[in-house]
Amino acid sequence: MATAEKAIWFQSSREQLDALLLEVCDGLQLRPSRHELAVERYGTVNEVLEKAGSPFRFLRPRIFPQGSMALGTTCKPVEGPHDLDFVLQIDAPHWRWHPLAGLSALYEFLSSNVTYRKMISLKNRVVRLTYADEFYMDILPAYTDLSSGGTCILVPDRARVSLCPSNPEGFILWFRNRCLTRTRRVMEKAKPVPAQEAVHEKEPLQLAVQLLKRWRDLAFAEECLAPISVVLTTLAGMYYAGEDSVSEALTTILAGIVNAIALEDLQGKRIVVRNPSNLLEDFGERWDANPQAYNAFKAGIRRLQKEWAVIVAGGRETDKELERLFGEYVRTALVKRAQRLQEARKAGALTVGSTGAITGLASGVARIRPNVFHGDE
Numbered sequence: 001m002a003t004a005e006k007a008i009w010f011q012s013s014r015e016q017l018d019a020l021l022l023e024v025c026d027g028l029q030l031r032p033s034r035h036e037l038a039v040e041r042y043g044t045v046n047e048v049l050e051k052a053g054s055p056f057r058f059l060r061p062r063i064f065p066q067g068s069m070a071l072g073t074t075c076k077p078v079e080g081p082h083d084l085d086f087v088l089q090i091d092a093p094h095w096r097w098h099p100l101a102g103l104s105a106l107y108e109f110l111s112s113n114v115t116y117r118k119m120i121s122l123k124n125r126v127v128r129l130t131y132a133d134e135f136y137m138d139i140l141p142a143y144t145d146l147s148s149g150g151t152c153i154l155v156p157d158r159a160r161v162s163l164c165p166s167n168p169e170g171f172i173l174w175f176r177n178r179c180l181t182r183t184r185r186v187m188e189k190a191k192p193v194p195a196q197e198a199v200h201e202k203e204p205l206q207l208a209v210q211l212l213k214r215w216r217d218l219a220f221a222e223e224c225l226a227p228i229s230v231v232l233t234t235l236a237g238m239y240y241a242g243e244d245s246v247s248e249a250l251t252t253i254l255a256g257i258v259n260a261i262a263l264e265d266l267q268g269k270r271i272v273v274r275n276p277s278n279l280l281e282d283f284g285e286r287w288d289a290n291p292q293a294y295n296a297f298k299a300g301i302r303r304l305q306k307e308w309a310v311i312v313a314g315g316r317e318t319d320k321e322l323e324r325l326f327g328e329y330v331r332t333a334l335v336k337r338a339q340r341l342q343e344a345r346k347a348g349a350l351t352v353g354s355t356g357a358i359t360g361l362a363s364g365v366a367r368i369r370p371n372v373f374h375g376d377e
Helices: 013-028 032-050 101-111 168-178 182-187 204-219 229-239 246-266 291-313 318-326 328-346
Strands: 062-066 082-090 120-122 127-130 135-144 153-157 162-166 278-282
Touching: 013 204, 013 246, 013 291, 013 318, 013 328, 032 062, 032 082, 032 101, 032 135, 062 168, 101 120, 101 127, 101 135, 162 278, 168 229, 204 229, 204 246, 204 291, 204 318, 229 246, 246 291, 291 318, 318 328
Parallel strands: 082 135
Antiparallel strands: 062 082, 120 127, 127 135, 135 153, 153 162
């Protein structure tokens, strides 16, 4: 779990960097009111799908979140609305239906609803409801995958006119388990997914994913070249090694991704990003049809690793580099940090440690006197 800093009591430059990154992630966080509104919206949709006249009424439909909302890795878009992803799982043998029947039935039924008819659109795998309050909901109809068992599902794909394997619930459990730090692996088992986590309650892996997604949003001007969120999330989960700090986690993750790319390059192949909870699903399959996007991802992640190494090493331009990588929330975090430092200085609560870092009071260190100079005093 990330440490909440109530004041500027830093023992090292790494702690200063981690606290700054925590502030940045707080800016990227989905606000509690927005989360509550999303829960209310999909709850309403669920009620509509269960009412009389619904083609899903007797198929025991259930809607559950997938993606960033369920994983605790939400990231405000640079511009435009939030996307909220949900699965509509129906309890029916998939072989009795045409592969696209569930998707078509969902679209037609919601289109007939006076509330949704003006806000609905049909995508390749989902039905999208675009709300006026800055977010849209993607609903993915799915069948239980009886052959694979567990929480595996089959989802429609209009381009292929077929059902494709997936397992969003299994992925959530996998990711939450991967979030455990080295310390917590010994101390406790994975907890249930919370309704909404404050940024200080998030694990380093969750924070690292938020930062990677923000970097992606800023680094890739063309959306068609940008890696999708689930690819970044999966790769981060694969190469995270239980670090207790977000800066160390990001260093390890980037090294793992870059090394994996290098190994596949030797064989002239791309990296395969399989769903750890359903190995039949390859999240990186879009790169096969768009090799330019894969090349852009390789170049981008390699560049990020080099730039991140410079930031971790420290220097005069660190703050500017952080803002270039992660955007305006870095500047906001720096302003907050400066304000807290000023307050602590006035209170006479700052010291200089043996490494030269500004810290809290401790034995054997020099107190920084508050600035009380007023002319000739």
